[in-house]
Amino acid sequence: MALNCRHVWEHISEYIDNTLDPQIRAEVERHLAHCEICSAIIDSTRNIIVLIADERVFELPLDFSKRLHARLDEVLKHEDPEPLGIGL
Amino acid sequence: MTSPATVDPGVPAPEQELIASILSGERDNFHLLIRPYEQQLYRTALALVKNEAEAEDVVQEAVLKAYRKLASFRGDSKFSTWLVSITLNEARGRLRKQNRAPTDSLDSQQQDSRDFTPAALTDWREIPQTALERAEIRALIEDAVAELPEAYREIVTLRDVEEFGVKETAELLGISVSLVKVRLHRARMMLQKKLVPHLKLAAKKDWKAGIFGRLSWL
Numbered sequence: 001m002a003l004n005c006r007h008v009w010e011h012i013s014e015y016i017d018n019t020l021d022p023q024i025r026a027e028v029e030r031h032l033a034h035c036e037i038c039s040a041i042i043d044s045t046r047n048i049i050v051l052i053a054d055e056r057v058f059e060l061p062l063d064f065s066k067r068l069h070a071r072l073d074e075v076l077k078h079e080d081p082e083p084l085g086i087g088l
Numbered sequence: 089m090t091s092p093a094t095v096d097p098g099v100p101a102p103e104q105e106l107i108a109s110i111l112s113g114e115r116d117n118f119h120l121l122i123r124p125y126e127q128q129l130y131r132t133a134l135a136l137v138k139n140e141a142e143a144e145d146v147v148q149e150a151v152l153k154a155y156r157k158l159a160s161f162r163g164d165s166k167f168s169t170w171l172v173s174i175t176l177n178e179a180r181g182r183l184r185k186q187n188r189a190p191t192d193s194l195d196s197q198q199q200d201s202r203d204f205t206p207a208a209l210t211d212w213r214e215i216p217q218t219a220l221e222r223a224e225i226r227a228l229i230e231d232a233v234a235e236l237p238e239a240y241r242e243i244v245t246l247r248d249v250e251e252f253g254v255k256e257t258a259e260l261l262g263i264s265v266s267l268v269k270v271r272l273h274r275a276r277m278m279l280q281k282k283l284v285p286h287l288k289l290a291a292k293k294d295w296k297a298g299i300f301g302r303l304s305w306l
């Protein structure tokens with residue numbers, strides 16, 4: 001059965017992650033070969049996934065690390081890690 | 089996250105040694121142990137509390153907890169997964185205390201993917217990663233993630249921002265693999281729909297700036 005655009009949209013995420021059942025994947029690919037709209041949607045979705053994983057997005061606030069390690073130092077100076085047996 | 093001096097999480101041996109050294113009294117090594125994970129923990133916390141200062145606070149508390157409970161880390165998961173799960177718990181606990189959890193029920197946002205129409209712009213497919221040097225582009229992406237319903241934001245953060253596998257994401261959130269896949273799909277489609285028109289405009293501006301930049305030499 002040939003897939004229409006809406007069917008293809010349901011599979012975009014798994015298509016990108018390469019976790020689709022091989023048969024469905026083949027059908028999606030047959031559709032993409034002639035559908036410019038769906039292939040543009042997949043390309044742009046993939047692009048967005050690449051962009052949001054970039055380290056420059058959600059950067060640490062200024063001096064985040066300095067403050068974290070200063071706070072940690074206060075504890076490291078006085079405390080050992082707890083012995084096993086105390087629940088998390 | 090990838091400064092050359094950090095411990096490579098793909099190589100378990102040095103990390104295990106660091107942990108053993110801390111437990112046998114070299115406490116200061118804990119600084120080295122967590123340094124590679126700071127941004128990851130911050131992103132995790134931010135996905136839940138949505139406020140930079142509070143996310144920072146969550147990470148500090150989670151890291152202190154990780155230090156105190158270090159002896160209970162058994163190495164059956166990756167150290168990063170263990171740290172992230174402590175951070176998730178810390179953030180959730182805080183939301184509960186403030187009666188902010190759950191902030192948004194998925195039932196009210198029920199959007200069946202079959203009713204979903206992506207942004208179908210065939211004249212635009214991608215902008216290069218170098219565009220992220222522009223604060224405006226970074227803000228577009230950060231805002232689009234922040235505006236997702238909470239359950240989708242968590243999934244996208246763990247899976248696509250931090251790049252955990254589907255199975256690890258499911259374990260961290262205590263939900264099934266199939267639910268991770270469904271939510272991830274919806275979240276990605278929401279981001280596509282929201283971001284593509286904006287990114288297309290931003291890319292166009294870049295192109296124009298390039299042309300005018302060249303013209304100004306004439």
